[in-house]
Amino acid sequence: MKLIIAYIKPEKLNDVKQELFKAEIFKMSVTNALGCGQQKGYRESYRGAVSEVNLLKKVRLEIAVNAEFVDSTVDAIIRGAHTGSIGDGKIFVLDLGNCIRIRTRENGTSAIG
């Protein structure tokens, strides 16, 4: 089992969700995040005092999948989030030791889906 973490542009969330659904990935968790990467930030000024904003709004996806789904999940995310411009985001893949469904106490690969 793997845990996939992806940072994408907020406005791409819907597209990514569609692609994931098409790839039959229906489970995921989403949080808001601020990201710092190659993408340049912008200057904000308030009452004449200036600050460089380099933490840009991103959406963070967390998706636990069985190992055989990793590639299709990653592909789906890329299909949905890719624009080719800086700031498109990153995907991280981690090993997932166990997964437990609270409702049924099932665990392991059958609990993921």
Place this chain on the structure above:
Amino acid sequence: MKLIIAYIKPEKLNDVKQELFKAEIFKMSVTNALGCGQQKGYRESYRGAVSEVNLLKKVRLEIAVNAEFVDSTVDAIIRGAHTGSIGDGKIFVLDLGNCIRIRTRENGTSAIG
């Protein structure tokens, strides 16, 4: 050391916290998340335009524990979060390579608690 990630229903946060405290787990981190799973969403309409909301409000817990505490932690979460209905949530367990306490620079298993 293990890192436990749990998604639960927001209104269960207090119960889960109580159960964790009873199980002598006092340290945790909480974030808001939106989750998509077996639980059906709902329809929202605004000025006549309809959307399916399938990202439901969830609370995400992150708890780092020494290996011997994993089971009791998982049990405590289940005790607090279980209602038996769809949407109760998931628990993920990952291997944790290291843990460092910023205040003292201690690391490893002694830094976790």
Place this chain on the structure above:
Amino acid sequence: MKLIIAYIKPEKLNDVKQELFKAEIFKMSVTNALGCGQQKGYRESYRGAVSEVNLLKKVRLEIAVNAEFVDSTVDAIIRGAHTGSIGDGKIFVLDLGNCIRIRTRENGTSAIG
């Protein structure tokens, strides 16, 4: 590759960012979190009803780095976040299986930076 997760005091975010920049770590992701640890919470009362608030505001950093950067990253975080008082926070280090840059589909160690 490693995934570093750090919980720090919110007001220390800027200092930590500076230190990371100095250590030439330019990429990171930030989320808001609530944390429960050794730091004592406070009592809030609203219209006479009292509650103990023990979830305190924290900032969560997620930084993916190549293995050789782990130490310098951890050091930088500690330099920025350390005050010596309770509540300074924790750093967790996980193994990172893979990393993919959405824009270019590069993966592995070259995608991290």
Place this chain on the structure above:
Amino acid sequence: MLKYIVISVSLILLTLGYSSLLLLAGDVPTIESNAKAIADGGVNLDTVWVLIAAVLVMFMQPGFALLEAGFTRAKNSCNILMKNLMDFSLGSIIYWIMGFGVMFGAGNLFFGTSGFFLNDTGSTFDSLSWSTVPLECKYLFQLVFCATAATIVSGAMAERTKFISYLIYSVIISAIIYPVSGHWIWGGGWLAEIGMWDFAGSTVVHSVGGWLALTGAIILGPRLGKYAPDGTPKPIPGHSMPLAALGVFILWFGWFGFNPGSTMGAITDIAHIAVTTNIAAAAAAISAMITAWILFKKPDASMSFNGVVAGLVAITCPCAFVSIGSALLIGLVAGILVVLSVVFIDRVLHIDDPVGAISAHGVCGAWGTFSLGLFAQDIFSPGTTGDGLFFGGGLKLLGAQALGIISVFAWCMITGFILFFVIKKLVGLRVTKQEELRGLDIDEHGMEAYADFQIFTTQ
């Protein structure tokens, strides 16, 4: 707009108060024409004043809406706003059709039986003939009072009441419950006969709202999670103190229409009334803050906001009949009372009133009405209330006031329980547990109040 008046200007001038202008232009003024013009000018001025006062009171609607929205959770904001909007909208129509007639129309000592649809057959509205303003102006001014009473209830029943049930309640209070007890005191009914006084409606308006809120909150039961299994009250903090504060300031502002406007004429007394009103609110804000500070160790903002309302409610009855110093004392007591009452209702009675409506309007309305019996001084409005107990007037006035308080309390408790019980049986009063958890906005209105924000719903 313009042409209308270009044509009709002479007509209007002739009939509505500027006869003098025309006269100057052509006819020769006489003593009689002058006297007529003066009287007409007086009516115009009265109309302007009462209309402006009515508009200020109307503006109390968003005051209540914001206060209630601010004191409740973000997930129920659309719902509470809609309730406040709809009780005023429904009330405007129902009170025109029926409520105004029941309250002020000729009838018996218990209710009016004529004057529906503002239909005036000459002596129908004798109970209001002391004011010179047009009937429609009287209706508007009284309507906004009715709407105030109606809207108070939504706060105490917030976060768990079904929307449709609230609409039904709203119609009944504007059509019957409020007008009937209003008739007793202001429409020439039996309490007026007995010598009870309520200048601008501590009892007529606020206690009625407060006591109905009490019955509603009792029948509904507390919000999920409000009381621990052992009965300890848990805080369910309101989601926006700035909105609540703005609501309170708007109420304070609107009350300068509520109390001084109740003269229903432009007389210089309005200055005294405005000053007593203001100082009572100020005093109550301070005393509520101090009481909260002593009880909870911190100056709770929400309690100070309630304090303002409590002071305003209390001074509403006596504002025209008491000195500035007395007003200050009445306010001070109201501020203490409202905090103690909120705590008592919450901790001892375990009745869940999210915004403190029962305490601020019910309890402090009663206190204000009672206080007149203590602090009234004949000099302020010679030949009306007479002196109160503290100024040598004995117990007569106090007795009448007490009787009024009790009768209205009984009327509201009985009709309130019947009303909410019937609604409960017919359509249900409370949303389901799932709806309450997710928030009424999504389930009752299909939308969210703060779509771009992340809202906590851990309680």
Place this chain on the structure above:
Amino acid sequence: MLKYIVISVSLILLTLGYSSLLLLAGDVPTIESNAKAIADGGVNLDTVWVLIAAVLVMFMQPGFALLEAGFTRAKNSCNILMKNLMDFSLGSIIYWIMGFGVMFGAGNLFFGTSGFFLNDTGSTFDSLSWSTVPLECKYLFQLVFCATAATIVSGAMAERTKFISYLIYSVIISAIIYPVSGHWIWGGGWLAEIGMWDFAGSTVVHSVGGWLALTGAIILGPRLGKYAPDGTPKPIPGHSMPLAALGVFILWFGWFGFNPGSTMGAITDIAHIAVTTNIAAAAAAISAMITAWILFKKPDASMSFNGVVAGLVAITCPCAFVSIGSALLIGLVAGILVVLSVVFIDRVLHIDDPVGAISAHGVCGAWGTFSLGLFAQDIFSPGTTGDGLFFGGGLKLLGAQALGIISVFAWCMITGFILFFVIKKLVGLRVTKQEELRGLDIDEHGMEAYADFQIFTTQ
């Protein structure tokens, strides 16, 4: 402050209405001096009333600002607030320089050609001579009407219009577009000649704003993500229903200046006008809610808010000429109409109007103007409109109203398209895609509206 009047008090008293006071003090009053004092007192009262009414209407500016801000996304809030602030600020100056002269100054049947900078050479402002108040009072009252028309457009063009382009638009509407059609109806122009009536501006003010909003929204195109590739409208929820609700209540409050104040004098008719205004708003709120309930299965709050505005807009033209019952009907229809119109414009025409301005102001303004031809009754303002179709007056009035509606529609569509087209060519009308995604606040103003909050920008 004080000394000024200590010195000049007698002067003022002599010239401005308290001659009687002085007379009492020394001179012997005469019939003539009394008649003069009465007339002066009347002017003072008129001035007080019209000034207060103007101030209430001015307060509609934050009403619109909040409604529009609440109905749009948090990332564009500074921008919409600035647009609302600036159209009023620019309008105040431009309307003084030029707009007021074009609208009310002596000229021809199509526009005024004199009276710039309030320069009055005696008969310049004959079109407003029916009101006794000082010229500056007339200017202020008319200015706030102009600003209302101007500000309507910002809502329909929200979340994608360049700030600088909006400022240019703002100047042109206050200087030319609004004053010209206003002249036709209120400034002694050709529509007034023909017998069209618009008491407080359903057409003069609201339709003008609404139709310009229509042209703007068409030329701009919809917001990114508003329509799926197949044309299905997607919801883009507004970010704050409490702010929107407060905005609506403020508008309702301000409308008590808008309509009753359009008498431009303190006459008792203001009571009737206030009541018709209020009941139409109430009825429309209810009927909009019910219509939405039927169509979408839930009582959408935002539609009820639009309902209030729709009812107010509709009654603005006929408020002085129809009965309370007719006002209720006019409101009911407006509430239904606004919901249907919003849905039609969104689903069928695919024109993106984030706040419903076209429906509420354009469509319901037209309906209100038309309704006068149906519901007018001579008795309310004898010698003005005459009776409408439903009261036996035939089609004459209805025809004039229809002509007025169509002419103003045509005028606004033509000038609107030209104006926005020219702006588009000269400076561009729409922000870039990247700016729209990130929000206009950051890119146009360099700041955020809610710095301490986390805002979703997933759409």
Place this chain on the structure above:
Amino acid sequence: MLKYIVISVSLILLTLGYSSLLLLAGDVPTIESNAKAIADGGVNLDTVWVLIAAVLVMFMQPGFALLEAGFTRAKNSCNILMKNLMDFSLGSIIYWIMGFGVMFGAGNLFFGTSGFFLNDTGSTFDSLSWSTVPLECKYLFQLVFCATAATIVSGAMAERTKFISYLIYSVIISAIIYPVSGHWIWGGGWLAEIGMWDFAGSTVVHSVGGWLALTGAIILGPRLGKYAPDGTPKPIPGHSMPLAALGVFILWFGWFGFNPGSTMGAITDIAHIAVTTNIAAAAAAISAMITAWILFKKPDASMSFNGVVAGLVAITCPCAFVSIGSALLIGLVAGILVVLSVVFIDRVLHIDDPVGAISAHGVCGAWGTFSLGLFAQDIFSPGTTGDGLFFGGGLKLLGAQALGIISVFAWCMITGFILFFVIKKLVGLRVTKQEELRGLDIDEHGMEAYADFQIFTTQ
């Protein structure tokens, strides 16, 4: 309510202005009775006007509260709201007990020594005898001015001042500091003697607030994180521009009571005053926006909001004495000045004023007072200020104005420093570092302003 008047109606009518009504009903009117009735009607009208104006000014309290709350961080919102509520509440009582007497009571050239508790022994309030309204009306109108001065300070000292210390400050300013300098100019004191004019209080009210804010901000020191170690100012963005914008619009609205109401009588001059007030605000909003646009490359919303306030503050002194064109210029300058002043105070002086109170009220108050010496024209209020420098009146008026500005500045700086120094020594002025980081809401009031939202506290 009703019965009171049913009984006393004839009494009231007789004494308060409708003698004519009674006369018509029975007695035969005479020239004298008419003259009396006219005078009484005039007093009634004056009372209505001044009361409404006072109520509008009272509503400026939430205007300031929202502006200050919006310009500061969410974690300190309860605190700033409570400060605004409490300074008005405490002020209402203290000004009744003492402040009004010190300011307007008979005394010497420096302060009043009588008239405490509104105790009037006949000639106590001769300094206000030029207005016909009842004493309580005068008190209320002056009270809301005092509260305005008091509340200005909370903004500049926001986010770091101890609550209890603020309450103490509040009492002292309402009891002594404001009334004393007020006495100099409005209470028959030495500056009035010298020929200084301040129609509605640019100096009396606003500069006093601004300069006290200056002393407070200096003694307190900047907020944590406001200045980098090298002195570079860092932005600490306000948490809600919509609340701030609403606050500004409310202030603009309320200012129509502030300036026109300062006639303290219903005269037609109020129209001119309202127009100069409005155009100055509009011009300043625009010039502040442009100045910010040039300096920061973007039209900063918060600066435009400050611009409105700056324009209003500046025109407050000269509003009755200058032409519309002059008012526009005065506003234009104020808008530029406020932006430059904010930047100067922040970047050069390193004084941390979160809301720009020192610049908007102190600096622009001084500018407005000074501008009268330049732009005054005798024709607007014959026999008062005379002509200013630009209209051939020479330096006399300008000199008096300058002296007034400087004296009041000195008075406020001295008393302000003493006051805040004493408070600092006695109870402390500033919260601890930990409290400041966590927010004053939690530590001072034990609650949060936005319980359902996630608030950033990274600065």
